[in-house]
Amino acid sequence: MSPETFGAPLSSWQTGDVSPAAAKSRAQQRVAQSAAIKEVARRLIADKGVTNLSLREVSRELGMVSSALYRYFATRDELLTALIYDAYNELGAAVERAEARVARGDTRGRWRAACLGVRRWARANPHEYSLLYGTPVPGYVAPSVTVVAATRVTTVLARILSDDAAQRRARPSRAPTRDVRDFLQVDALAPTMPGVEPAQYVRALIAWTTVFGAVSFELFGHYVGTVTNYSRMFDAVVDELADLVGLA
Amino acid sequence: MSPETFGAPLSSWQTGDVSPAAAKSRAQQRVAQSAAIKEVARRLIADKGVTNLSLREVSRELGMVSSALYRYFATRDELLTALIYDAYNELGAAVERAEARVARGDTRGRWRAACLGVRRWARANPHEYSLLYGTPVPGYVAPSVTVVAATRVTTVLARILSDDAAQRRARPSRAPTRDVRDFLQVDALAPTMPGVEPAQYVRALIAWTTVFGAVSFELFGHYVGTVTNYSRMFDAVVDELADLVGLA
């Protein structure tokens, strides 16, 4: 029961209340309740990890009974999918913001900022990062909607490479030893980084993979005994990767 | 009940039986039962993933009651830890075997074989790979015993770099721009790859990270829409990494 039960009811503009008890249209209530559920679930995941997320606990915190939750999310996986979608967008937004702060001409600085943005977000939200880049939930096939949300980070990285290529017109690239068309979706990749030669795609792929690989290794404890200062180590890796892809 | 219940009992050397029903000492029975439990658990994980592993199902398959299982593994996590330990050793052994098949002088071939060994094992045992390199179970701190098992693969990779460095005595390495002593456990690393200059460690780290990063990305679905032929892509990546670390 909310406090409004006693005395004169307050309307939402007075209380700043966003709870579904405030007067709202049915549709508004529904999205508000959905958001409240996701918010609580998010916090619980942040606290105790995905595997320990229980719908019953979420419902308890919201003061409702567990069965009522199924009006909003048909299954636990559906709730998780919604959270994954949100998390991808949050990570993407964080990286975009970090990268946007650097002068356009400084492609290496932008690369550094974007990579650091990934790591920063991951360290701030380790369990949500795991949700995205850890073991996928069994039987889970990413709905296409989450797939496009997932591309926000790679889009940023691709644009940096593209801008860098545009800056210095003639790139003295090594001769391609393999035709990447044999194993990469060149038609899909090319539009995202115009100006970058397909011969460079493998290195770009390595850079992308290494950024997330390093963050995962750090978070999942695989660097224990090897690395003493993760921040400096990551900086060094990111710089070396910038060299690899040939950033200015 | 095993077949030996009827007719003349056969001893284990005749049947090749490893079931605890065969006549054995108490200690032998215990390890046999432990092994049986792990074997069933392994199969169930391979089938349905870690999160769907249930101790009760394991006990059911073994024809015993669930509480009996706790004589062997005090908790679910303890069973998982045992499985993780075994998996690390299996992966390590597989990589060692693959790498050993290549002539010692062919360091690039050995590198390729080792990396392919990782990917091959991961694809053959995706759920166990996830157990090792996916999201760690929450609250799980790797017991030191699993840590050393985990180093088997990196030991192989380090030795390849070391042997390569020994072959061509004077390496024309670029000047180190950073002192890796600031962020790497150089004292622990150096003995594992004698002859390799610390300035090369960052690249070695990238190579190691990328190999597992690429395998994880492939298995966890992050390359969907980007890569069309995973085997060829992995080959290209491995080759590029060999270039990066300067293999012959």
Added chain:
DNA sequence: ATGATTGCAAGAGCACTGCTCTCTATGAGT
């Protein structure tokens, strides 16, 4: 050989989970 001790498994039970079903108020649309 006999008696004490120890180890293994069974069974019942607790607190929890995801999820389904039926039922009842209450708000929305006619």
Added chain:
DNA sequence: ACTCATAGAGAGCAGTGCTCTTGCAATCAT
């Protein structure tokens, strides 16, 4: 004002990890 869809309540099912007690059987010491 009367329908009617909807959000939530409540009970319940099948499953989970784990604990505790009880009985039996193999081992050990005498």
